[in-house]
Amino acid sequence: MNKKSSRQYHLILNPAAGRGVARKMAPQVTQLVREAFPECQFFYTEKPGDARDYAHQVSMNEDVVIVAGGDGTIHEVVNGLIGGNATLGIIPIGSGNDFVRILNIPPNPSRAVEIIKSNRHLKMDVGKANHVFFHNGLGIGFDAFVVVESQKVKFLRGFLMYLFSIFKTLRHYHNMRVTIERDGVREERDIFMITVGNGKSLGGGFFLTPRAKINDHLLDVCIFRALSLREVLNHIPKALKGNHLHLPQVEYFQTSRIIISSDNGLPMHADGELLPMDIQRIQVDLIPEALDVIHNIPAEEL
Incomplete structure (x- = not known):
């Protein structure tokens, strides 16, 4: 338009x-x-x-x-x-x-x-996590701690900053147990990280939700189940290009609402901005056509 x-x-x-x-x-x-x-x-x-x-x-x-x-x-x-x-x-x-x-x-x-x-x-969708809106994506677990580490890095920018922060985070990060509710189903599981994407990429170019579109009225959810250090190192290169969806440790789906909770708190970021670490329950909703934005997207990709 x-x-x-x-x-x-x-x-x-x-x-x-x-x-x-x-x-x-x-x-x-x-x-x-x-x-x-x-x-x-x-x-x-x-x-x-x-x-x-x-x-x-x-x-x-x-x-x-x-x-x-x-x-x-x-x-x-x-x-x-x-x-x-x-x-x-x-x-x-x-x-x-x-x-x-x-x-x-x-x-x-x-x-x-x-x-x-x-x-x-373009009228684009926006995500809402409790009372915080996000235009691109929400991360829970590992990538929230990567954001913490990235804020300490003074000598790098962009993708290299995030990559450096990933390896620093791997030295101390542990999988976490969460409860996930969607479409009337509630289940507990151990996860490495969860990404809720309105856009395709986070972290300076990691295509964690490669099928996401900002105007399809859906959120894309990528769940990495509990991973060993060796599995993390093997799968990081795949996530760079969005080639991780076939992995048995990955669950990928679309939804308009997901609720995630943990008694130990949920480390989270929204669009790379850290949320309070003591939040125990997050309800993530898709708000359709919530923002008018100027774009340069080719017509065939809309």
Whole structure:
């Protein structure tokens, strides 16, 4: 869909995105946006929550909110926009850009601005985990601890940062026991990790839910059952390309709701943002067509 109207534009830029790379790119990005949208309002975040709060303030208008940052900043903005009328545009300059790959937006500010100007819109689905929305994916178990480790890494970005964090996490991680409820069935099992995907990839390029689509009104769920260290090392390369679905240790299905619980707490992240580690029960729902987003997806892939 292509919308034409005289809408107000807002740029939310996170200078801390990409381990400070965004701060260096800020002059270029603001200049490109100012030239493309002369009346644009500019907002620079200073602390966590700022992007969400500003997005919420303008969400009721039929404006375009452009976020310049990575998956974490996009996550905040999405949580501010849900329930409103604004459209999301993205200039990817963060360390994790899994979501923009789905939208076919390159990590090139000039090209990203051109895509925003092209004004192709899509009503996309969004996931909801208890009271938190996620645009790309939710991870439970191993990959939540990978996020913890990745936040300690100062010398790498993107895929290499996540890969380094995986091997650090493997030194101390143990499988966990959870209860899973879906479609009226409740069962306990030992798992290595669970991924609930609205998008195809997480962790800088791991295609854990390769069949997911952001507009199919379904969540894709990938469960890795309890794994030995040797199995983990054997299967990580397969998950990079989405070639793990045939493995006997993997269960893959689609649903609009799943409930996961554990008396010991559920280590979780939403779009790479850690949730409190003491949550014992999470209900994950699919909210169809919850967000209007500007994209560059080829027509044959929609």
